[in-house]
Amino acid sequence: xxxxxxxxxxxxxxxxxxxxxxxxxxxxxxxxxxxxxxxxxxxxxxxxxxxxxxxxxxxxxxxxxxxxxxxxxxxxxxxxxxxxxxxxxxxxxxxxxxxxxxxxxxxxxxxxxxxxxxxxxxxxxxxxxxxxxxxxxxxxxxxxxxxxxxxxxxxxxxxxxxxxxxxxxxxxxxxxxxxxxxxxxxxxxxxxxxxxxxxxxxxxxxxxxxxxxxxxxxxxxxxxxxxxxxxxxxxxxxxxxxxxxxxxxxxxxxxxxxxxxxxxxxxxxxxx
Amino acid sequence: xxxxxxxxxxxxxxxxxxxxxxxxxxxxxxxxxxxxxxxxxxxxxxxxxxxxxxxxxxxxxxxxxxxxxxxxxxxxxxxxxxxxxxxxxxxxxxxxxxxxxxxxxxxxxxxxxxxxxxxxxxxxxxxxxxxxxxxxxxxxxxxxxxxxxxxxxxxxxxxxxxxxxxxxxxxxxxxxxxxxxxxxxxxxxxxxxxxxxxxxxxxxxxxxxxxxxxxxxxxxxxxxxxxxxxxxxxxxxxxxxxxxxxxxxxxxxxxxxxxxxxxxxxxxxxxx
Numbered sequence: 001x002x003x004x005x006x007x008x009x010x011x012x013x014x015x016x017x018x019x020x021x022x023x024x025x026x027x028x029x030x031x032x033x034x035x036x037x038x039x040x041x042x043x044x045x046x047x048x049x050x051x052x053x054x055x056x057x058x059x060x061x062x063x064x065x066x067x068x069x070x071x072x073x074x075x076x077x078x079x080x081x082x083x084x085x086x087x088x089x090x091x092x093x094x095x096x097x098x099x100x101x102x103x104x105x106x107x108x109x110x111x112x113x114x115x116x117x118x119x120x121x122x123x124x125x126x127x128x129x130x131x132x133x134x135x136x137x138x139x140x141x142x143x144x145x146x147x148x149x150x151x152x153x154x155x156x157x158x159x160x161x162x163x164x165x166x167x168x169x170x171x172x173x174x175x176x177x178x179x180x181x182x183x184x185x186x187x188x189x190x191x192x193x194x195x196x197x198x199x200x201x202x203x204x205x206x207x208x209x210x211x212x213x214x215x216x217x218x219x220x221x222x223x224x225x226x227x228x229x230x231x232x233x234x235x236x237x238x239x240x241x242x243x244x245x246x247x248x249x250x251x252x253x254x255x256x257x258x259x260x261x262x263x264x265x266x267x268x269x270x271x272x
Numbered sequence: 273x274x275x276x277x278x279x280x281x282x283x284x285x286x287x288x289x290x291x292x293x294x295x296x297x298x299x300x301x302x303x304x305x306x307x308x309x310x311x312x313x314x315x316x317x318x319x320x321x322x323x324x325x326x327x328x329x330x331x332x333x334x335x336x337x338x339x340x341x342x343x344x345x346x347x348x349x350x351x352x353x354x355x356x357x358x359x360x361x362x363x364x365x366x367x368x369x370x371x372x373x374x375x376x377x378x379x380x381x382x383x384x385x386x387x388x389x390x391x392x393x394x395x396x397x398x399x400x401x402x403x404x405x406x407x408x409x410x411x412x413x414x415x416x417x418x419x420x421x422x423x424x425x426x427x428x429x430x431x432x433x434x435x436x437x438x439x440x441x442x443x444x445x446x447x448x449x450x451x452x453x454x455x456x457x458x459x460x461x462x463x464x465x466x467x468x469x470x471x472x473x474x475x476x477x478x479x480x481x482x483x484x485x486x487x488x489x490x491x492x493x494x495x496x497x498x499x500x501x502x503x504x505x506x507x508x509x510x511x512x513x514x515x516x517x518x519x520x521x522x523x524x525x526x527x528x529x530x531x532x533x534x535x536x537x538x539x540x541x542x543x544x
Contacts, residue, residue: 155427156544187500194466272428
């Protein structure tokens with residue numbers, strides 16, 4: 001049975017310390033994507049808060065709990081348009097702790113929250129790392145999983161939701177810009193392509209853009225098919241923008257390659 | 273301490289059923305590469321026998337043991353030029369069994385033999401699968417590991433020699449040609465790039481070319497650096513040819529990314 005879905009990745013430029021602006025751009029992006037027919041809408045990492053915090057106190061001040069204003073607004077939009085939204089947010093935990101989290105939201109409300117497990121750069125001084133695997137959620141548009149940015153660089157981590165039946169992995173990211181050889185795709189995108197291909201699942205990455213306190217970003221949002229090839233975003237967007245791709249998510253249920261091979265059953269688990 | 277090495281991947285067109293031709297082209301390729309200054313020379317999978325066997329009996333007839341004519345010739349060449357050779361060969365086992373193997377050879381002789389663990393397509397009807405991890409061998413030119421073709425599509429497998437300190441992974445392959453979107457690199461190459469980047473090690477892939485019994489090949493030989501970017505082979509060779517790249521293999525000893533991250537220590541092993 002075909003499971004056609006239109007997936008959107010909204011590449012945005014949130015501003016650290018300006019939550020009103022950030023809520024306005026995420027709202028506008030979701031409205032735009034929904035009006036273009038998107039069923040599943042992915043927003044960047046920490047889209048409610050910005051990324052380059054001075055310290056944990058600043059992150060805590062910009063954090064919100066799972067009934068905070070951004071989440072409530074996204075729930076309202078998911079209901080209005082009957083879409084699934086996956087968005088990164090700075091999550092308020094107990095006792096001044098914060099997590100780098102993302103929420104999966106549909107018309108019924110918040111379906112799951114995931115906390116980034118692999119922390120990047122100075123994040124370990126700011127965020128409490130997650131210790132739970134990426135949830136795999138049955139939605140009206142397919143079985144979806146989510147993880148955040150540096151998590152994608154650990155193939156063992158992507159295996160988990162793939163083995164649990166995820167058809168589409170939604171990944172809010174903030175990919176810092178680094179030099180690379182001319183003509184080469186960023187290694188971050190290459191890793192996403194490989195993760196998709198070795199698991200035969202779709203991956204939708206929503207990156208940010210817009211320099212923030214001297215840090216710039218790849219702006220490498222990309223939607224990759226189950227063979228590992230980009231459906232949208234093969235060429236980087238130069239700033240804010242929207243990627244859209246239609247796909248048959250049931251393709252990800254078939255892990256076979258030809259008559260003899262199967263990307264999951266061919267694993268020699270006893271040897272790893 | 274820098275560990276400069278010149279690595280060669282020889283893309284060749286062996287012919288199934290013509291071992292004399294195959295030995296002649298592997299000899300010539302090693303001589304050429306050595307004369308161009310190569311220290312480490314990688315040849316394709318099953319370079320002594322060709323690939324598209326009718327059945328196990330044909331493979332067995334074309335197989336050779338570790339003191340067979342190809343291995344002996346490669347040992348003589350490794351001595352003559354003081355190089356390391358990694359080459360795929362059809363290995364004769366006991367009782368009519370055969371393995372899809374590769375040998376690492378230096379001036380002292382055969383250092384290690386590895387048997388392909390993840391079998392592709394009809395190989396499971398022909399070859400006995402290996403059950404040993406890729407050996408990591410200290411050579412005069414660096415710490416080298418090897419694996420074969422479809423093995424590379426299991427990131428768990430590449431992790432093993434990387435965690436054991438391999439600086440360069442040498443991979444004889446026979447990558448069958450499949451359709452892909454225009455302008456896209458083959459997914460096989462993308463997986464190699466990702467494997468290199470997530471482990472910060474170098475990978476040298478030697479592919480074959482030359483149609484054989486209706487099967488054609490990517491001809492995707494590539495040498496990838498520890499950031500995951502090609503040093504040679506970014507554009508596919510169109511037929512037989514030689515890739516050469518100089519690298520400092522000690523770069524692969526440093527698994528750090530910036531001040532805070534480390535591609536191996538950042539793994540959350542208890543969660544996988």
